[in-house]
Every structure is written in structure tokens, then in C-alpha cells.
Amino acid sequence: MKFVSAxxxxxxxxxxxxxxxxxxxxxxxxxxxxxxxxxxxxKETYRGAEYSVDFRPKxxxxxxIPSDRLGxxxxxxxxxxxxxxxxxxxxxxxxxxDVVRVRTGETGAAAL
Numbered sequence: 001m002k003f004v005s006a007x008x009x010x011x012x013x014x015x016x017x018x019x020x021x022x023x024x025x026x027x028x029x030x031x032x033x034x035x036x037x038x039x040x041x042x043k044e045t046y047r048g049a050e051y052s053v054d055f056r057p058k059x060x061x062x063x064x065i066p067s068d069r070l071g072x073x074x075x076x077x078x079x080x081x082x083x084x085x086x087x088x089x090x091x092x093x094x095x096x097x098d099v100v101r102v103r104t105g106e107t108g109a110a111a112l
Contacts, residue, residue, distance in 0.1 A: 001064060001066055001067060001095075001096040001097075001098075001099065001108070001109060001112070002064075002065055002066075002067050002070050002093055002094065002096055003062070003063070003064050003065075003093070003094040003096040004062070004064075004073055004074070004077070004091065004092070004093055004094075005060060005061070005062050005063075005091070005092045005094070006060070006063075006081070006090070006091045007058050007059070007060050007061075007089045007090050008059055008061065008077070008081040008089035009058065009059070009081070009089060010032070010058065012059075012080060012081045012083070012088075013030065013059050013061075015080040015081075016061065016076070016077055016080045017061075018080075019076035019077070019079065020061075020063070020076050022076070023072040023073060023076050024069060025063055025069075025073060026112075028061055028062065028063045029062040030060070030061055030062075031059070031060045031062070032057070032058075032059060032060075033057075033058050033060045034055035034056065034057055034058065035056065035058055036054060036055055036056055037086075037087065037090070056087060058089065061077070064096055064099055064112055065112065066109055066112065074091060074093070077091055078091065099112060
């Protein structure tokens with residue numbers, strides 16, 4: 001099993017969710033987050049005063065999947081989150097040792 005964590009632009013969330021549903025992802029967790037990478041924030045002007053915005057708004061998607069679906073999931077996220085610009089996001093993949101469904105006590109792939 002794999003755990004996929006993707007940080008993307010908020011406006012791409014609906015497209016990515018639809019693509020993940022199309023490749024068989026049955027559930028995911030979404031969290032609003034803030035951060036920066038190479039772009040290091042940006043300058044904005046508000047009522048004539050310039051100020052620095054150090055953290056950009058992002059959305060973090062977390063998915064637990066069987067290992068055999070990893071390629072399809074990565075391609076679905078990458079293709080739909082890609083706008084061709086700095087700040088499009090990152091995808092992190094971790095090995096997932098075990099999963100336990102709280103309601104039934106099922107473990108492993110059956111709990112997904």
C-alpha cells in the first residue's frame with residue numbers, strides 16, 4: 001500500500017478530484033495549507049501600501065491506495081494540477097505499513 005500526499009493550487013482541486021475518482025480512488029482527505037517553495041512568496045499592493053506575502057495558499061490532498069494503482073493516481077494528479085507555472089505543487093509518495101478501519105476493525109487493503 002502507498003500513501004500519496006499532494007500539495008496543489010486550490011483552483012485545481014475540482015479537476016484533480018474528478019480525475020482521481022475516474023481512476024478508482026474512493027476516498028481522500030483535503031486540507032487547506034499555506035507554504036512556499038521556489039517562488040518564496042510575492043509582493044502585493046493594498047490601498048497604496050506594498051507588503052510581502054510569504055506563504056501562498058495551497059491545498060493538500062492525502063490518499064491511501066493499493067500499490068498497483070500508484071502510477072494511475074500519480075498521472076491523474078500530475079496531469080490535472082499542471083498549469084505549467086512555478087508553484088503548481090508537489091506529490092510525495094510514502095510506503096504505508098498498515099491501515100485499520102475504526103468501525104469494523106478491518107486491516108490492510110480491505111480497510112481501504
